[in-house]
Amino acid sequence: MSLFRAETRRLSKRRFTKFFVLLALLVLGLVAGGTAYTHERTTDSTRAAAEAEADQEYQEQLRYADQAKQECQKDPSSFGGNCEGLVPPTRDQISSDQFLTPQFDFRADFPVMLTVWAALLALVAFVIGASFVGAEWNSGGMMNLLLWRPQRLRVLSTKLSALLTWLTGLSVLTGAAWTGLFWLIATLRGTTARMTPGAWQSLGLNGLRGLGLVLVAGAIGFGVASIGRHTAAALGAAIGVIVVFQFGLAIVLSLARVKFYELYLLPAWIGAWMNKSYEIIDYSAPCDYSAVNGCEAPTYTVTWQMAGVLFAAVSIIIVGASMWTIRSRDIT
Amino acid sequence: MTAVLEISGLRKTYRGRKGVRKALDGFDMVVEAGQVHGFLGPNGSGKTTTLRTLLGLIKPNDGRMAILGRPVPRHLPQVARQVGAIVESPQFFGNFSAETTLSLLADAGGVNKLRVPAVLELVGLRDRSKERVKTYSLGMKQRLAVASALLKEPKLLILDEPANGLDPGGIREMRTLMRDLSESGMTVLLSSHILGEIQLICDSVTIISAGRRVAAGSVSDVLASHTSSSVRVRLEPGVDLNGAADLLRAAGAAITVEKDHFTVGNAGNPAQITKLLAERQIYVSELTPIAADLEDVFLQLTGTAPVDGANRQVDQVAASQGGWGQ
Numbered sequence A: 001m002s003l004f005r006a007e008t009r010r011l012s013k014r015r016f017t018k019f020f021v022l023l024a025l026l027v028l029g030l031v032a033g034g035t036a037y038t039h040e041r042t043t044d045s046t047r048a049a050a051e052a053e054a055d056q057e058y059q060e061q062l063r064y065a066d067q068a069k070q071e072c073q074k075d076p077s078s079f080g081g082n083c084e085g086l087v088p089p090t091r092d093q094i095s096s097d098q099f100l101t102p103q104f105d106f107r108a109d110f111p112v113m114l115t116v117w118a119a120l121l122a123l124v125a126f127v128i129g130a131s132f133v134g135a136e137w138n139s140g141g142m143m144n145l146l147l148w149r150p151q152r153l154r155v156l157s158t159k160l161s162a163l164l165t166w167l168t169g170l171s172v173l174t175g176a177a178w179t180g181l182f183w184l185i186a187t188l189r190g191t192t193a194r195m196t197p198g199a200w201q202s203l204g205l206n207g208l209r210g211l212g213l214v215l216v217a218g219a220i221g222f223g224v225a226s227i228g229r230h231t232a233a234a235l236g237a238a239i240g241v242i243v244v245f246q247f248g249l250a251i252v253l254s255l256a257r258v259k260f261y262e263l264y265l266l267p268a269w270i271g272a273w274m275n276k277s278y279e280i281i282d283y284s285a286p287c288d289y290s291a292v293n294g295c296e297a298p299t300y301t302v303t304w305q306m307a308g309v310l311f312a313a314v315s316i317i318i319v320g321a322s323m324w325t326i327r328s329r330d331i332t
Numbered sequence B: 001m002t003a004v005l006e007i008s009g010l011r012k013t014y015r016g017r018k019g020v021r022k023a024l025d026g027f028d029m030v031v032e033a034g035q036v037h038g039f040l041g042p043n044g045s046g047k048t049t050t051l052r053t054l055l056g057l058i059k060p061n062d063g064r065m066a067i068l069g070r071p072v073p074r075h076l077p078q079v080a081r082q083v084g085a086i087v088e089s090p091q092f093f094g095n096f097s098a099e100t101t102l103s104l105l106a107d108a109g110g111v112n113k114l115r116v117p118a119v120l121e122l123v124g125l126r127d128r129s130k131e132r133v134k135t136y137s138l139g140m141k142q143r144l145a146v147a148s149a150l151l152k153e154p155k156l157l158i159l160d161e162p163a164n165g166l167d168p169g170g171i172r173e174m175r176t177l178m179r180d181l182s183e184s185g186m187t188v189l190l191s192s193h194i195l196g197e198i199q200l201i202c203d204s205v206t207i208i209s210a211g212r213r214v215a216a217g218s219v220s221d222v223l224a225s226h227t228s229s230s231v232r233v234r235l236e237p238g239v240d241l242n243g244a245a246d247l248l249r250a251a252g253a254a255i256t257v258e259k260d261h262f263t264v265g266n267a268g269n270p271a272q273i274t275k276l277l278a279e280r281q282i283y284v285s286e287l288t289p290i291a292a293d294l295e296d297v298f299l300q301l302t303g304t305a306p307v308d309g310a311n312r313q314v315d316q317v318a319a320s321q322g323g324w325g326q
């Protein structure tokens, strides 16, 4: 228990941790601020104003159409020779919605914000997790600690559990603040209508999956940095994965017309995990013909369960490998 | 006396890209309770490797080790609480202050945090304890390392080259500190290549060379058993000094003739000198072993004495010359 306490304390005392948490909060703040700025509550007066603007636009369009007709009569060839094709717009083609500043609909819009929160926090968790153990290996602090507690597996797993506990705390706090903030934004600049218990439950599960993503990212960063005994190992691996897998592989696979190549890319899986499913449409494949729908591109649906199994497997393999390597290696 | 530390037949081979390197080759060591024990050896002889192995940081290929009577590494978790150690150059996370570093270690090891200011005071870092370790000089980091080793009030204190980077004042303070600790009942194992230090403060020594023990025992014993190889010989006035010297040379002695005496550098058995000379009716008026210091013994035993006109390489060990006449 004392080791766990020491490790939690070490983690929160690190400037690196503080810096990245601050950075995350800043970005989250900017996103929230931007959302608040670009949304407006719809009231009778804003709707009336939008209605008026739409009217004005309609009149203008009529004027343009008139003008075009006159010019067409003077010189039909420049209008393709057929002036009958120039039809003025009707009023209902110009909707007042287009002139209305959108309002923040909590039920419809918050899930996306939850994904933003989870993705950002996952990134921060990866970096913090990697640096937490990487800097210790690198500075010799790990060796020092092992002189005090010569139980390698115990030390590493306590460190990891301190990290995961700490990340859970961070996620819960920021998640609650994030929800509160957008509730406020929805109240002031939108609507909180239709938030039934079912909707709340679904949001809650969404948040839990977000937490899962954060923990997986933290554990993977921790594991890779521990195997490489350097923070840079994890960061390098991450950049390598992004460059090789996300860009390189995407190009190669799409050129090679591999079926559902998006399956090999991370965003599909994160999307599936956060939004319960992700549909991959393969436009390059021969279509599936059906009598009802005609020719349709084949699709493949990644479910959140599949994504969950993948993430769990990857983190178990990496954390397992880090435990395996620390067990037997010479610490010099 | 009981042994606080026992090592026998320790072997460690490092495997690298450039093949294998035998760092320890059947090394033995015994440290008795309450002593300050010097662990001497030239660079790369295996001191740090021994201490790392002992503390469970690297796995030996063979050999047995015990600390405080308990076999390690099996019982290391139980004895770790009683062993304070620094290994090689002190390494700490640079962005924490000395105080934070020690307080985190105290937490991790379940040691009373009140010890932290006490040990900082002891090593003379009290006034700088709030500054980041990154800003410390080598000597200050060394002091911090000693402080961290003392934090748990160990029964056995293991210090790997603690004088590294210390100023003369610091070295003297360290010496006094070790004396005090030893008087309070702590056993201190001190690795070093600074021989004067060891000779001044150690009760006993182990000398290691190329991964093997080449000498062990109390400092005076080690000195005594290796000083007799060089003796000063004075003859009765009027006797032909050069003639006598030639006589001995012919028998294989390494002679240096001085104005009124000569020295025999490799006299394993000084009786041989008197015997050979007496057979020719030459009588010796003085036959004194020349007192060597630990440095001579060290250079002789480890075969690292400088040779004129040659640059000795770190792993190069001269074949140790056997004493003449033995």
Ligand SMILES: Nc1ncnc2c1ncn2[C@@H]1O[C@H](COP(=O)(O)OP(=O)(O)O)[C@@H](O)[C@H]1O
Pocket: A332, B014, B015, B016, B021, B022, B023, B041, B042, B043, B044, B045, B046, B047, B048, B049, B050
């Ligand atoms: N991690 C390592 N990998 C390979 N060889 C090593 C390693 N550590 C030490 N050695 C080699 O082992 C030998 C003993 O080193 P060491 O125990 O550090 O010597 P000392 O502390 O007595 O100066 C040296 O030849 C050194 O090069």
Ligand SMILES: [Mg+2]
Pocket: B047, B048, B049, B088, B160, B161
């Ligand atoms: Mg060394």
